Amino acid sequence: MANESTRSKLAARMTHPVSRPLAIVYRWVDERMGINDLLYKTLYEAVPRRGAWAYTLGSATLIIIALQIVTGMFLLWSYVPSTTEAWESLNFLERHNEFGAIVRGMHLWGAYVLLLVIGLHMVRTFVSGSYKKPRELNWITGVILFLLVLGLGITGAMLPWDQAAYWTTIVTTHVLSYFPGLGHWLQEIWRGGNQVGPVTLTRTFAIHIWLLPALLVPLIVVHLYLLRRHGEHGAWINYRGAREEPDGEAAAPLVHAEPPYPAVPSDPGYAVPDDLDEFFPSQVGKDSIVSFALVLLIFVMAVVVGSPLEAPANPATLTYVPTPEWFFLPLDQLLVQFPQAWMIAVGTFAIPGLASTILILVPFLDRSPDREPWKRPQLMVPALFTLLFLIFEALLAVNRLFNL
Amino acid sequence: MTRRRFMLLATNVAGAGITLLIAAPIVGEVLQPIFARRRHPWVRVGDISQVPVGIPTAYVVPMPTTQAWPVPPVSRIVYVVKLNVGNQIQVISLSNVCTHMQCDVHWDVNLQQFLCPCHGGFYSITGINIGGPPPKPLFRYRHKLIGPTLYVTDQLTEA
Numbered sequence: 213m214a215n216e217s218t219r220s221k222l223a224a225r226m227t228h229p230v231s232r233p234l235a236i237v238y239r240w241v242d243e244r245m246g247i248n249d250l251l252y253k254t255l256y257e258a259v260p261r262r263g264a265w266a267y268t269l270g271s272a273t274l275i276i277i278a279l280q281i282v283t284g285m286f287l288l289w290s291y292v293p294s295t296t297e298a299w300e301s302l303n304f305l306e307r308h309n310e311f312g313a314i315v316r317g318m319h320l321w322g323a324y325v326l327l328l329v330i331g332l333h334m335v336r337t338f339v340s341g342s343y344k345k346p347r348e349l350n351w352i353t354g355v356i357l358f359l360l361v362l363g364l365g366i367t368g369a370m371l372p373w374d375q376a377a378y379w380t381t382i383v384t385t386h387v388l389s390y391f392p393g394l395g396h397w398l399q400e401i402w403r404g405g406n407q408v409g410p411v412t413l414t415r416t417f418a419i420h421i422w423l424l425p426a427l428l429v430p431l432i433v434v435h436l437y438l439l440r441r442h443g444e445h446g447a448w449i450n451y452r453g454a455r456e457e458p459d460g461e462a463a464a465p466l467v468h469a470e471p472p473y474p475a476v477p478s479d480p481g482y483a484v485p486d487d488l489d490e491f492f493p494s495q496v497g498k499d500s501i502v503s504f505a506l507v508l509l510i511f512v513m514a515v516v517v518g519s520p521l522e523a524p525a526n527p528a529t530l531t532y533v534p535t536p537e538w539f540f541l542p543l544d545q546l547l548v549q550f551p552q553a554w555m556i557a558v559g560t561f562a563i564p565g566l567a568s569t570i571l572i573l574v575p576f577l578d579r580s581p582d583r584e585p586w587k588r589p590q591l592m593v594p595a596l597f598t599l600l601f602l603i604f605e606a607l608l609a610v611n612r613l614f615n616l
Numbered sequence: 617m618t619r620r621r622f623m624l625l626a627t628n629v630a631g632a633g634i635t636l637l638i639a640a641p642i643v644g645e646v647l648q649p650i651f652a653r654r655r656h657p658w659v660r661v662g663d664i665s666q667v668p669v670g671i672p673t674a675y676v677v678p679m680p681t682t683q684a685w686p687v688p689p690v691s692r693i694v695y696v697v698k699l700n701v702g703n704q705i706q707v708i709s710l711s712n713v714c715t716h717m718q719c720d721v722h723w724d725v726n727l728q729q730f731l732c733p734c735h736g737g738f739y740s741i742t743g744i745n746i747g748g749p750p751p752k753p754l755f756r757y758r759h760k761l762i763g764p765t766l767y768v769t770d771q772l773t774e775a
Contacts, residue, residue: 296687383717383734397650404649405683407770409690411649528676528691530712530722533733547717548735551749556716612736 255492257440260450262487263340264495267444268502269333275503276326277432279510280364283319284421290316291371293417295410298373299524306521317514323365325510327539330358338574338595340447341583347442348575353435355572360428362539367420369537373413378525379534381408381416390557408527444495448583450487535613542605548612567598655682656769658760661694661709665764669698669705672723672730672741674712679770694757694768695723695730697741709759709768710743715752730754743775 242248259267290312292301305312334354337343343351370381385408389399404411489495526532536544543564550559570577578591585592617625659677667673673696678689695710712730714721719734729746730739738747743754755772 379719379734382719386718400649401646405652405654407681407683409681410684410687526691527720528693528712529720530674530693532720534719544735548749551716551735552745552751556749556751 257491258488259444259491259495261489263449264498266336268499271499272329272503272506279322283315286315295413302372314514317518318510320519321510321513339585342447343575350438351575364424367416370416373525374522375532376522387560390560541609542602545605545609656771658767658769661766663764664696664766667696667698669700672697709757711755716750
């Protein structure tokens with residue numbers, strides 16, 4: 213439990229630069245809200261010293277999602293979700309509001325970097341076997357969050373109502389029509405009719421700015437709650453030899469820290485790491501450095517490259533070649549490889565559905581106690597081949613669409 | 617029934633009631649397009665007397681949007697194809713929407729086929745799917761000729 217001297221030190225640190233008047237306000241609020249206890253709980257957790265840089269990917273994901281929410285909020289100051297005005301409103305933004313164009317660029321590049329960072333976060337968790345008991349639900353909520361972000365990516369790509377957005381809308385909503393049995397209705401529900409039109413855009417807009425975020429944010433809360441409940445460890449590198457008595461001894465050097473986790477020890481060997489550090493400032497500092505570097509990258513890309521706006525949507529084209537966003541290239545290639553009749557449903561639903569299901573079930577497919585990647589070849593080898601297959605598919609699609 | 621049991625029952629029933637009252641109109645709103653009545657007004661394509669036999673000719677047609685509030689018509693392409701069938705000229709009005717993922721197909725003069733750039737679908741001059749992923753032939757617009765002038769309506773039929 214929080215010892216009194218640490219807590220007053222914490223209060224002093226929080227109010228230090230602004231001195232006495234603020235300290236009085238701080239104490240008044242703390243008396244009523246218990247800010248100190250909350251800060252203590254959130255900041256002074258015992259975390260593993262080893263692998264700390266690899267653990268920065270999760271917080272980077274969180275920071276970029278926050279960036280997406282904030283830039284998205286302020287894109288709404290300029291964007292009109294209407295087939296006749298969406299393109300015009302963004303064209304006006306790009307031409308007459310330089311900073312607004314940067315906000316839009318950051319939303320686009322934020323999405324690209326977010327997908328990469330989530331991917332790396334997932335690879336790290338997978339390789340280190342951190343999804344094992346008691347952290348199965350951390351993994352499952354994480355996979356669902358990843359799928360939601362993919363959904364946000366594709367719906368976001370539909371909103372500018374330029375050529376790229378229009379044809380992304382056409383293909384994405386038409387993919388639904390191949391869903392066995394219900395497909396036709398699913399397509400009409402999303403499109404608001406059998407044609408892509410004004411109602412399609414308002415519905416896609418609503419899905420992008422409210423429906424998916426409303427699912428995303430609470431699930432992030434659950435994901436972080438589970439993280440705190442089970443601790444920021446679970447990888448083999450945190451453990452050099454099993455411990456008989458997990459709590460207490462290992463945490464003893466950290467007088468300021470909360471006792472180590474997890475709340476549900478799987479076995480003594482993986483209960484607590486043998487080398488601990490304080491979350492604040494050791495881990496928070498590393499997290500901040502990585503997140504700053506990524507936000508800087510997003511900012512630079514937004515300023516230097518920006519966000520493209522193609523010609524306005526034109527359903528009557530004889531020359532335009534629609535191309536998917538890069539993160540959907542492997543799925544686009546499956547559309548070519550599974551042609552005609554019932555095969556189309558295999559490429560659009562059976563294979564991606566099966567892949568998502570296997571991904572969600574990873575903690576139950578790998579029930580061995582081992583966490584070292586070289587002791588889990590039955591998972592590592594298929595995963596490596598899947599990753600190479602995705603890259604191969606993307607390259608085939610690039611070759612087909614761009615003749616590179 | 618004890619007071620406690622009644623309150624438990626009330627919580628469940630009232631909770632279900634609240635959910636149902638909120639969900640019912642929302643489900644109705646979302647599903648409405650499935651049950652909407654469709655209008656199919658006739659649209660003028662143009663004078664097709666100059667269209668050569670055996671060469672699909674693209675007409676850009678302003679199609680009214682019937683599934684939303686009033687907005688300006690959206691351009692769509694109608695391929696008018698004249699064929700010589702047993703000494704009679706037959707006219708078909710092909711949709712240029714690929715039946716695979718609904719990208720726009722175009723007539724490729726060198727291949728003498730309709731080609732879809734998205735995933736490499738091919739169609740014959742009559743719109744029959746002859747290669748690549750398309751599962752069906754190109755749809756045909758319901759059409760009528762008044763003198764030399766062709767009119768279509770977006771009631772699409774399979775060949």
